[in-house]
Amino acid sequence: MTSEATFVASDGVRLFYRFDDHTDPWKDAPYLVLVHPGIGSSERLFAWIPHFSRHYRVARPDLRGHGKSEAGLDKPLTHERLALDFVELLDHVGARKAHVMGSSAGGMVAMQAAFRWPDRFESLALYAATAGIHPDRPKKGNWLERVATGGVRQFLTETARDRIGDASPEHVKWYIDSAEGVTVDALARFVPLMASEYYPEKLAQFEFPVLMAVPDPDPMVDRSQYDEMRRQLKHCTFVTIPGAGHSMTAEIPDRCAEILRNFLDEMERK
Amino acid sequence: MTRTFAASDGVKIAYYVDDFADPWKPSRALVMLHAAMGSAQRFYSMVPGLARYLHVVRLDTRGHGASQVPAPDTVMNKQRVMQDVVEALDHLGIDRAHVLGASAGGYAAQQLAIHHPGRVKSLMLFAATPGFKGEQGKRWLKMAAEQGMRKAFGDTIDERFPVGECEQGLVDWFMDEICKNDLAWLARYIGYWTDTDFMDEVDKIRCPTLIIRPGSEPIGSPSLYGEMKERITNSELITYNGAGHNVYDYLPERCVRDTLAFLKKHFPAEFLH
Numbered sequence: 001m002t003s004e005a006t007f008v009a010s011d012g013v014r015l016f017y018r019f020d021d022h023t024d025p026w027k028d029a030p031y032l033v034l035v036h037p038g039i040g041s042s043e044r045l046f047a048w049i050p051h052f053s054r055h056y057r058v059a060r061p062d063l064r065g066h067g068k069s070e071a072g073l074d075k076p077l078t079h080e081r082l083a084l085d086f087v088e089l090l091d092h093v094g095a096r097k098a099h100v101m102g103s104s105a106g107g108m109v110a111m112q113a114a115f116r117w118p119d120r121f122e123s124l125a126l127y128a129a130t131a132g133i134h135p136d137r138p139k140k141g142n143w144l145e146r147v148a149t150g151g152v153r154q155f156l157t158e159t160a161r162d163r164i165g166d167a168s169p170e171h172v173k174w175y176i177d178s179a180e181g182v183t184v185d186a187l188a189r190f191v192p193l194m195a196s197e198y199y200p201e202k203l204a205q206f207e208f209p210v211l212m213a214v215p216d217p218d219p220m221v222d223r224s225q226y227d228e229m230r231r232q233l234k235h236c237t238f239v240t241i242p243g244a245g246h247s248m249t250a251e252i253p254d255r256c257a258e259i260l261r262n263f264l265d266e267m268e269r270k
Numbered sequence: 271m272t273r274t275f276a277a278s279d280g281v282k283i284a285y286y287v288d289d290f291a292d293p294w295k296p297s298r299a300l301v302m303l304h305a306a307m308g309s310a311q312r313f314y315s316m317v318p319g320l321a322r323y324l325h326v327v328r329l330d331t332r333g334h335g336a337s338q339v340p341a342p343d344t345v346m347n348k349q350r351v352m353q354d355v356v357e358a359l360d361h362l363g364i365d366r367a368h369v370l371g372a373s374a375g376g377y378a379a380q381q382l383a384i385h386h387p388g389r390v391k392s393l394m395l396f397a398a399t400p401g402f403k404g405e406q407g408k409r410w411l412k413m414a415a416e417q418g419m420r421k422a423f424g425d426t427i428d429e430r431f432p433v434g435e436c437e438q439g440l441v442d443w444f445m446d447e448i449c450k451n452d453l454a455w456l457a458r459y460i461g462y463w464t465d466t467d468f469m470d471e472v473d474k475i476r477c478p479t480l481i482i483r484p485g486s487e488p489i490g491s492p493s494l495y496g497e498m499k500e501r502i503t504n505s506e507l508i509t510y511n512g513a514g515h516n517v518y519d520y521l522p523e524r525c526v527r528d529t530l531a532f533l534k535k536h537f538p539a540e541f542l543h
Contacts, residue, residue, distance in 0.1 A: 001286040001317075001328075003271050020288075022318045025311075026439040050290045050318040170294035254322075 002049070007092040009064070009085050013072035017061040017089060018042050020053040030122065031095035032056035032264075035086070035106030037128075037247060038190060039156060041067030043178040045103070047253035051261055056099070061089050063109060065186030066179075077189045079197070083113040090120055101125040101260055103249040105194050108132060115202060123267060125211040125260050127249050128218055130225045131203060133195040137220075144191055152182050162219035165245035175250055200225070203232040211237045211263040213256060215244035237263055272336045275361040277354050279344060284336035285358060286310050286328045288321040298540055299367040300324040301355065303375030305397075305518070306460050307423075307448040309335030312519060313372075319526030323533075323541060324368070329358055331375065333455035346458045348401075348466060352381035359389055368533065370394040372518040373489075374463055377401055381468070383475045392536060393479040394529050396518045397487065399494040400468045406489065407464035411457050419449050429488040429515055436520040444519060469494065472501045478536040479505040482528065484513040506532070 003019040023029035032052050034045045042060035052058050064085060065071035075081070086109060090098055099122045102110035107129020114121050147155045156163070156176045164175055203210075210233050214226045230238050239259050245251045274284050291297065300320060302313050310328035320326055330337040332354055340346065355378055359367060368391050371379030376398020383390040413422035424445060427433060431441050479502050483495040499507040508528060510517050518525050534541040 001271065001288045022314045024437075024439065024443075025314070026443045046290050047292070047322065050322040054315065054318040168294070171292070174292075174294045 006068075007089070009072075009088050011072065011075045011081065013064055013075060014070045015061060015064060015085060015089070016042075016068035017059055017093075019057070019059050019093065020049045021057045022053040023055060023057060029055065029057050031090070031093065031098035032058045033086075033089070033095075033098045033100045034058060034060045035100065035102040035110050036060070036063065036066065037103040037249070038063075038066075038105030038194065039152060039179050039182050039187065040103075040106075040247075040250070041178050041181055043067065044175070044247075044250045045253070048101075048249075048257045051254070051257035057093070057095070059089060059093050059095070059098075061085070062181070063106070065182065065190055067181045071183065071186040073185055073189075077193055079112040079193065080116070082109045083116050086110065086113040087117050087120055096120070097122050099123045099125070099264060101127065102129050103127045104129050104246065105133075105190075108194055111199075111203070114206060118205070118207065121208045123209045123211070123264070124206065125213065125263065126229075127213045127256060128215055128221065128246050130221055131200040131229050132198040133191070134198055134222075134225060135195055137195070144188060147184055147187055152179055152184065152187065161245075163245050163247040164251040165243070167251055175247070178250075200228045200232050203229055204234065206233060206235070209235045209237065209263075209267055211239070211260065213239045213241060213248075213259055215246060215248055216240035216242045218246055220246040237266075274336070275358065277332070277357050279340075279350070281332050281340050281344065282338040283332060283354055283358065284310070284330040288317045288326040288328075289324075290321045291323055291325060297325045298323065299362075299364045300326050301358070301364075301367045301369045302326060302328045303355065303369070303371040303378050304328070304331060304334070305373035305375055305516075306331075306463070307334070307451050307456060308372070308375075309447065311335065312447065315522035316518065316526050319523065320529065323530065327358070327362060327364070327367075329355065331378070331459075333452060333459055339452045339455045342454070342458075346462050348377065348381050348462075348468065351378045352385060354378075355382050356386060356389065365389070366391050368392045368394070370396070370529065371398050372396045373398050373515070374402070374460075377463060377466075380472060380475065383477055383479070384468075384471050387474070387476055390477050392477050392533065393475065394482075394532065395480065396482045396525060397484050397489070397515050399490050399498065400472050401466040402460070402463040402490055403465060403467035404490065405464075407460050411460055411464075414453060415457070419451070419453060420445060423448055431514050431516055431520055432512075440520060444516070469497060469501070472498055475502045476504060478532070480528065480532045481505055481507045482517060482525070483507060483509045484515050484517050485509050485511040486514055489515040
């Protein structure tokens with residue numbers, strides 16, 4: 001059953017994660033870390049668990065400032081810090097290496113960790129995750145101003161259609177509820193940080209297999225950004241999902257999980 | 271995370287919840303009751319296949335797993351183990367549940383369906399007849415008392431698993447798990463079932479019932495499954511040809527597949543997902 005636990009990061013901030021493991025108890029099972037998107041939480045990825053927990057030990061962190069993790073507003077927020085949070089979680093659960101899935105900004109955090117500690121990655125799956133937020137994107141959408149004036153809920157409500165498409169009203173309500181814990185103050189640091197660097201060319205350094213899953217078209221991202229990443233990657237499996245929203249990992253989780261399962265099964269066969 | 275509640279006689283009962291069903295849809299509870307000498311943990315391999323659809327609650331039977339071992343002067347009978355399940359449902363606020371029982375867990379499940387039909391939507395019985403009356407269980411307990419559990423159950427392991435065909439790691443783990451039990455409690459718990467046969471009560475079961483018979487069932491009397499099928503009006507019987515008793519341990523995918531197919535057939539509106 002799902003364990004909920006916390007650990008203290010090296011800068012003193014308490015971070016929360018969920019852990020599911022239905023693997024054979026006598027085996028040394030591989031690890032899978034699922035990283036939720038910005039303005040979300042680990043709850044967003046609940047439906048992925050039964051697809052993986054029989055064969056992987058699955059950890060789902062709440063990024064700092066999200067869900068039940070502390071925001072650490074009195075500490076500097078940097079790519080280095082978020083990457084450290086990630087590897088400190090691996091250390092905490094005892095994973096020397098892991099397969100990693102990052103959804104949108106969760107993928108950016110995973111990439112930043114992979115630049116610094118590539119040997120901790122068995123593979124990386126990026127779902128609607130760009131190599132940093134393109135500098136034009138939040139400005140164009142006035143994200144931070146809108147969040148500051150209307151609050152997180154209203155911002156998500158207004159942009160829900162681009163994010164999870166035609167999901168039922170109950171599904172959309174859950175989607176918004178599961179961003180509970182995200183504050184305006186935390187986002188005012190997190191979003192500019194994600195937009196502070198745009199780094200598709202750095203993906204050329206990844207030696208491990210990478211899966212890119214992208215909505216076709218992504219209502220929030222220009223396709224050329226994904227294509228540039230794909231060109232840079234040495235070992236890339238590229239999958240498009242027609243009609244999916246940007247937050248497809250919460251919109252159509254079973255379909256998304258199946259794509260990752262196929263990718264991991266394929267890796268295992270090689 | 272282990273959670274607990276106190277049964278009405280004060281014994282602490284542990285339970286575990288796995289739920290990966292869409293939280294915005296009506297919740298559908300499944301209670302899983304494990305075999306004698308087992309624990310909720312023994313269902314680990316079936317859980318992922320079920321929990322995307324169902325709110326899965328696994329109980330540790332009293333005296334097993336993380337549940338308290340009852341004091342020697344407490345009552346042990348079929349009413350008591352059934353009552354633990356009723357009280358778990360009450361504690362969790364579950365009105366009606368699908369109930370899956372493996373071996374002795376299936377005895378408690380049948381008792382629940384007989385005496386509290388309003389709480390049970392369906393029954394799924396894996397290698398579970400109405401009780402375990404006979405000499406076989408008494409022999410195990412005698413061997414375990416004389417030679418230790420590892421020897422007693424190691425010597426009879428081929429009644430449970432097709433050794434050589436299934437993973438040795440599973441068999442070794444199974445042995446380690448059963449050796450964690452309190453032998454004095456097992457003597458009371460299994461001992462009770464070896465004196466108990468409630469075939470004459472199962473006619474009262476009205477809910478859809480799935481009976482899984484291990485084809486080479488060496489534990490209890492194999493002919494009992496056919497009689498159950500005859501007596502339980504709304505039941506279906508599936509035989510796993512050539513299988514040993516512990517199908518729920520070594521054939522988890524097949525058990526999950528048959529469980530889901532059965533639920534979808536009888537509760538199409540609940541399982542459109």
